[in-house]
Amino acid sequence: MPTHTFTLNGEKVTVDVEDDVRLLWVIRDMLGVTGPKYGCGINVCKACTCHINGKAFNPCSVPVGAIDEKDEITTIEGLAKGDELHPMQQAWIDRDVPQCGYCQPGQIMAAVAKVRQCQREGRDVDDEAIEEIRNICRCGTYNRIREAIKAGADNM
Amino acid sequence: MANHRFAPPKAKEPGTGLRAPVGRRKFLGYLVAAPTLVVAAEFTRQTVFDGPSASAAPIPSVPQTPEAYDLLDLLRDASRPTANLIRIEVNKDGTVSFALPRSDNGQGIVTSTQMIIAEEMGLEVDQVHVTLADARPELLFNQITGGSSTTFTTYTPIRVAAALAQMRLLDAAAQVLQQDVRTLTARSGLITGAAGRVLSYGDLTEAAASPVNEQVEVVLKPREDFRIIGKPHNKTDARDIVTGKKCFATDLQIPDALPTVICRAPDLNGTPDDVENIDEVRNMPGVTDVEVVSTGVAVRAKTFGQAIDGVRALRVQWNDGTVHGESDETILAKLKAAELPLAVPAGVGETVEHSFTFYFKSNSSLETNSAIADVRSDSAEIWGAMKNPVTAQAAIAKKLGLPQSAVTVHVTQGGGSFGRKLFWDAALEAAEVSQTMGKPVKLMWTRADDSRQGRVHPMATSRIRASVTKDSVLSYEQRHTSVSTDFTHGLGDAITATGARAPLGNLTFAESIFELTQVTPYDYGVSTRLLNEVEMGFNTSSMRNVYSPDVATARELVTDQLAAKVGQDPYEFRRQFLRNDRMRAVLDAVAKEGRWGRSMKDGTAQGIGFHTEYKGVSAALVEIDTRPDTVNRKIREGVTGPRVTRVTFAVEIGLVINPRGLEAQIMGGINDAIALILSSSLHLTDGHFVEASWDNYFYTRQWNTPPEMNIIILDSPGDEPGGAGEFGLAATCGAIACAYARATGKVPEYFPINHKDPFPFEPKPLVPPIPESPTDGLRYTY
Numbered sequence: 008m009p010t011h012t013f014t015l016n017g018e019k020v021t022v023d024v025e026d027d028v029r030l031l032w033v034i035r036d037m038l039g040v041t042g043p044k045y046g047c048g049i050n051v052c053k054a055c056t057c058h059i060n061g062k063a064f065n066p067c068s069v070p071v072g073a074i075d076e077k078d079e080i081t082t083i084e085g086l087a088k089g090d091e092l093h094p095m096q097q098a099w100i101d102r103d104v105p106q107c108g109y110c111q112p113g114q115i116m117a118a119v120a121k122v123r124q125c126q127r128e129g130r131d132v133d134d135e136a137i138e139e140i141r142n143i144c145r146c147g148t149y150n151r152i153r154e155a156i157k158a159g160a161d162n163m
Numbered sequence: 164m165a166n167h168r169f170a171p172p173k174a175k176e177p178g179t180g181l182r183a184p185v186g187r188r189k190f191l192g193y194l195v196a197a198p199t200l201v202v203a204a205e206f207t208r209q210t211v212f213d214g215p216s217a218s219a220a221p222i223p224s225v226p227q228t229p230e231a232y233d234l235l236d237l238l239r240d241a242s243r244p245t246a247n248l249i250r251i252e253v254n255k256d257g258t259v260s261f262a263l264p265r266s267d268n269g270q271g272i273v274t275s276t277q278m279i280i281a282e283e284m285g286l287e288v289d290q291v292h293v294t295l296a297d298a299r300p301e302l303l304f305n306q307i308t309g310g311s312s313t314t315f316t317t318y319t320p321i322r323v324a325a326a327l328a329q330m331r332l333l334d335a336a337a338q339v340l341q342q343d344v345r346t347l348t349a350r351s352g353l354i355t356g357a358a359g360r361v362l363s364y365g366d367l368t369e370a371a372a373s374p375v376n377e378q379v380e381v382v383l384k385p386r387e388d389f390r391i392i393g394k395p396h397n398k399t400d401a402r403d404i405v406t407g408k409k410c411f412a413t414d415l416q417i418p419d420a421l422p423t424v425i426c427r428a429p430d431l432n433g434t435p436d437d438v439e440n441i442d443e444v445r446n447m448p449g450v451t452d453v454e455v456v457s458t459g460v461a462v463r464a465k466t467f468g469q470a471i472d473g474v475r476a477l478r479v480q481w482n483d484g485t486v487h488g489e490s491d492e493t494i495l496a497k498l499k500a501a502e503l504p505l506a507v508p509a510g511v512g513e514t515v516e517h518s519f520t521f522y523f524k525s526n527s528s529l530e531t532n533s534a535i536a537d538v539r540s541d542s543a544e545i546w547g548a549m550k551n552p553v554t555a556q557a558a559i560a561k562k563l564g565l566p567q568s569a570v571t572v573h574v575t576q577g578g579g580s581f582g583r584k585l586f587w588d589a590a591l592e593a594a595e596v597s598q599t600m601g602k603p604v605k606l607m608w609t610r611a612d613d614s615r616q617g618r619v620h621p622m623a624t625s626r627i628r629a630s631v632t633k634d635s636v637l638s639y640e641q642r643h644t645s646v647s648t649d650f651t652h653g654l655g656d657a658i659t660a661t662g663a664r665a666p667l668g669n670l671t672f673a674e675s676i677f678e679l680t681q682v683t684p685y686d687y688g689v690s691t692r693l694l695n696e697v698e699m700g701f702n703t704s705s706m707r708n709v710y711s712p713d714v715a716t717a718r719e720l721v722t723d724q725l726a727a728k729v730g731q732d733p734y735e736f737r738r739q740f741l742r743n744d745r746m747r748a749v750l751d752a753v754a755k756e757g758r759w760g761r762s763m764k765d766g767t768a769q770g771i772g773f774h775t776e777y778k779g780v781s782a783a784l785v786e787i788d789t790r791p792d793t794v795n796r797k798i799r800e801g802v803t804g805p806r807v808t809r810v811t812f813a814v815e816i817g818l819v820i821n822p823r824g825l826e827a828q829i830m831g832g833i834n835d836a837i838a839l840i841l842s843s844s845l846h847l848t849d850g851h852f853v854e855a856s857w858d859n860y861f862y863t864r865q866w867n868t869p870p871e872m873n874i875i876i877l878d879s880p881g882d883e884p885g886g887a888g889e890f891g892l893a894a895t896c897g898a899i900a901c902a903y904a905r906a907t908g909k910v911p912e913y914f915p916i917n918h919k920d921p922f923p924f925e926p927k928p929l930v931p932p933i934p935e936s937p938t939d940g941l942r943y944t945y
Contacts, residue, residue, distance in 0.1 A: 024466070045467065052610070069940035083405070092406070109528075137865055143529060145862060147834025
């Protein structure tokens with residue numbers, strides 16, 4: 008069986024699994040890292056949003072065989088620096104964003120990447136930028152998500 | 164300060180002596196024999212709210228049932244005989260533990276329960292541990308999470324137990340310190356004596372424990388002393404959520420419970436007949452087991468990805484489903500045929516008559532139906548987010564052929580429910596699969612399963628006829644006709660669930676729920692509301708309410724038409740016809756804050772709606788933009804359409820435990836309402852639902868949500884909480900529909916308004932039943 012090695016939340020990991028198994032299941036079912044959630048499996052709901060080398064992506068739609076040994080994958084579990092929360096996580100708590108919480112790991116990872124993208128491109132983190140975020144929140148806490156992204160961006 | 168309820172010496176009658184609580188009602192609590200302090204409580208009937216005030220409107224309608232006794236009362240009264248089994252334990256570390264017999268799916272009831280206990284016991288919120296109780300059949304009626312009833316039903320018994328616990332701790336401290344109990348103060352779980360000596364609740368829990376079960380009278384903290392209840396509090400699981408630690412059913416690591424997915428039929432509720440290649444699939448990578456079960460063919464594998472691959476490879480012959488060959492049109496025709504007649508003949512005054520259709524809607528939450536089951540020969544252990552675990556336990560036991568007591572049901576935190584998790588579909592299936600395979604399974608419905616085969620909000624029609632003269636409404640009749648809503652979950656116990664399953668039992672139950680929840684809040688003369696339901700083989704359940712959003716949408720649209728008929732402004736008309744001042748207060752609040760009547764550009768408009776339920780009153784004022792540039796704006800694989808640009812919502816709902824939590828629930832309801840009226844529905848075609856995922860079913864997204872939202876919570880004189888979870892929808896649905904009608908000049912006849920538009924997507928195949936996961940995810944990084 009093929010062996011795959013990559014960095015997950017700062018640690019080198021190696022798994023034995025077929026190339027075509029999507030990375031989400033490798034992370035969740037084999038490595039036991041369950042922050043990224045399944046919500047559709049077809050890159051629509053974005054509940055599994057993580058970072059690859061600092062950029063947002065959806066592991067439900069990436070075969071593990073497409074991941075390189077040099078790739079650094081970050082899930083919500085790897086966003087904070089130890090006990091020190093990332094500013095976006097803190098903004099989420101301050102604004103009391105989550106309801107059920109199922110989509111929120113993906114929402115936060117998407118928000119962080121969107122802010123970084125805006126910063127790279129010299130754009131404001133405004134409503135227009137936020138409306139590019141496709142993550143679904145079925146509890147409908149969108150308005151607090153907006154506030155939190157803007158607040159989090161100010162500290163990034 | 165907690166000395167308002169310092170206990171008199173034990174031998175005395177409570178309520179005597181210096182600390183007699185003058186005029187304060189007493190409740191019965193129980194000390195439970197245990198090595199540390201354990202208390203329990205039972206209900207005593209409390210006054211809820213004053214009845215409706217006399218109405219000054221022209222032709223008062225007779226009082227309607229929910230104004231005197233509504234669904235919340237029913238749910239509380241059903242829980243009354245056994246609520247004394249709710250227990251609070253004081254731990255040796257000074258914290259307090261309570262297992263809440265309810266299911267939290269994001270509505271924040273764990274947080275509000277912590278607040279209630281902390282308030283009554285003089286603790287900080289984080290000193291109270293609240294977990295979700297396993298299924299407890301001895302609770303009979305008292306373990307259902309539905310009808311927005313949790314806080315209403317549990318508020319008093321939890322307070323009684325908490326008050327008793329603190330009373331005992333203070334008594335124990337008085338004995339230890341050899342001081343008069345009246346000189347002690349309690350704060351943050353510490354009791355301070357006159358000389359400054361401090362004892363913690365943990366120090367005292369053994370001393371305060373009771374060697375025998377004993378009934379004790381207790382009084383509750385008066386509202387004016389509240390320091391936690393009524394103040395905004397953030398959700399206590401927020402840190403776990405934002406760090407990825409919060410654990411949902413599929414996140415649990417139960418030994419050997421491997422990922423399991425079911426291959427389902429193309430028809431709704433189709434069943435497997437024959438599998439052509441079962442051994443081939445058993446030999447696929449990662450696959451451990453493939454077995455035929457009653458709802459399909461179950462594949463268990465090392466990863467969910469491999470289980471899905473196994474499902475996709477199966478070649479199955481299927482039996483027809485329960486609505487084989489049916490479509491939206493055939494179902495609607497059956498509903499029309501079942502509509503109850505309108506009684507007031509047309510022609511008395513001027514008649515306004517409208518008929519509306521509400522199509523099927525998915526109550527899929529973001530966490531799909533999922534459960535873990537470990538079934539052995541003589542016992543079973545089940546994990547899942549269940550709002551109704553006792554009935555689930557009975558159903559699972561029956562399915563497995565085990566006594567109910569041999570089935571342990573653990574209630575996990577849920578990733579949204581909206582009514583879906585009143586049922587236990589995944590748990591029942593997981594139990595069957597585990598028994599068939601002889602192994603533990605972690606069963607998860609895929610999104611396509613959840614969307615196509617999961618429970619739905621039933622299709623319904625609402626027909627209204629009203630007769631109006633120059634300045635009054637003489638009659639108002641509403642006939643709501645619905646595909647039957649499944650109430651076989653009962654009230655959380657086996658008895659009412661069985662009753663609902665009896666012939667016509669479900670219809671009686673449905674009619675009761677309708678009668679207990681629906682009010683026409685306007686003085687419309689002779690006013691009747693009747694429900695008829697038709698059982699047609701669908702998997703249904705409530706969805707952030709059963710009837711109200713649809714009933715209110717129809718009622719508010721007709722109300723605007725009535726206002727037009729008499730030449731009045733929609734707000735002024737409602738104001739005049741609403742039945743009391745409490746109702747008018749929320750209407751006035753949104754009109755003022757939302758600037759009703761401000762000048763709006765062509766193609767944009769305001770709309771206003773009102774709704775009363777859950778012991779509360781609510782109003783919404785929305786602004787909508789239906790101009791072509793807005794409607795036709797492009798979003799990849801997204802539906803845009805008219806945009807609700809601004810929502811002002813006012814609610815008054817009795818005592819509010821956590822205003823921040825209430826605001827969150829209302830916000831969610833508003834975003835749901837936008838989806839229900841404008842964008843999201845299921846289409847039934849040839850015996851199946853077309854929509855298979857979120858790129859087909861258009862729940863509100865960031866690009867649909869209103870840029871401006873203002874939620875106003877009005878102070879209430881009420882001293883009991885109402886229900887929040889579903890309250891944001893009905894008034895908002897009505898307001899959006901009215902705004903849309905005013906912006907476009909056309910009263911919509913069906914909802915959502917885009918239901919008959921061409922699909923903006925290519926329907927996903929029915930066979931295999933799960934779409935393949937893409938492989939190009941790295942192309943969309945940002």
